[in-house]
Amino acid sequence: MVNSVVIVGRAGRDPEMRYFESGRVKTTFSVAVNRPTKEKETDWFDIEIWGRQAEIAGEYVRKGSLVGVEGRLDFNKWTDDQGVKQVKPVIRGNNIRLLGSKRDNASGDFSADFQ
Numbered sequence: 377m378v379n380s381v382v383i384v385g386r387a388g389r390d391p392e393m394r395y396f397e398s399g400r401v402k403t404t405f406s407v408a409v410n411r412p413t414k415e416k417e418t419d420w421f422d423i424e425i426w427g428r429q430a431e432i433a434g435e436y437v438r439k440g441s442l443v444g445v446e447g448r449l450d451f452n453k454w455t456d457d458q459g460v461k462q463v464k465p466v467i468r469g470n471n472i473r474l475l476g477s478k479r480d481n482a483s484g485d486f487s488a489d490f491q
Contacts (some may be wrong), residue, residue, distance in 0.1 A: 379448045381467050383421055384475065385409035387441045393434035403430035405437060407445060423447075425469040433472050444473035 388406035395401050403425050411417040423445055425433050437443055447469035455461050 380446075381449050382444070382446050383407060383409050383467065384442070384444045385421070387437050387439055387443055388420060390439050391434045391437050393430065400426060401430045401434075402426050403433045405433065407443060421445075422464070422466045423469050424466050425472060429469065429472050432474075433469075436474050437472070442475040444475055445469045446471040446473075 385407040388408045391403045391405040393401060393403045405423050407421045407423055409419045409421065411419060423433075425445075425447075433443075445467060447467045450466050450468045452464045452466055453461065
């Protein structure tokens with residue numbers, strides 16, 4: 377069985393980086409992907425990336441940046457304050473590609489694949 381997701385879209389917000397006592401780092405952000413329909417619908421995806429890729433995302437991704445994310449679909453599950461079970465889909469990224477041009481990123485062309 378395969379659980380693999382690839383999306384290309386624009387970051388909906390600046391990434392949030394979180395460092396843990398263990399030394400691990402996690403970066404989260406959202407990506408907007410436009411559907412090719414007449415109504416121009418947009419799908420939003422929450423992204424979670426760990427490790428070196430998380431550091432790269434935190435340093436280079438900004439709101440509006442064009443990014444490609446490879447990973448797997450996962451689900452965060454919890455019970456809210458009213459006792460209702462909640463489920464939220466999230467893409468656990470394992471590879472990020474910064475696809476913007478120099479015009480998109482004042483710091484330079486980051487179309488390379490960072491691994």
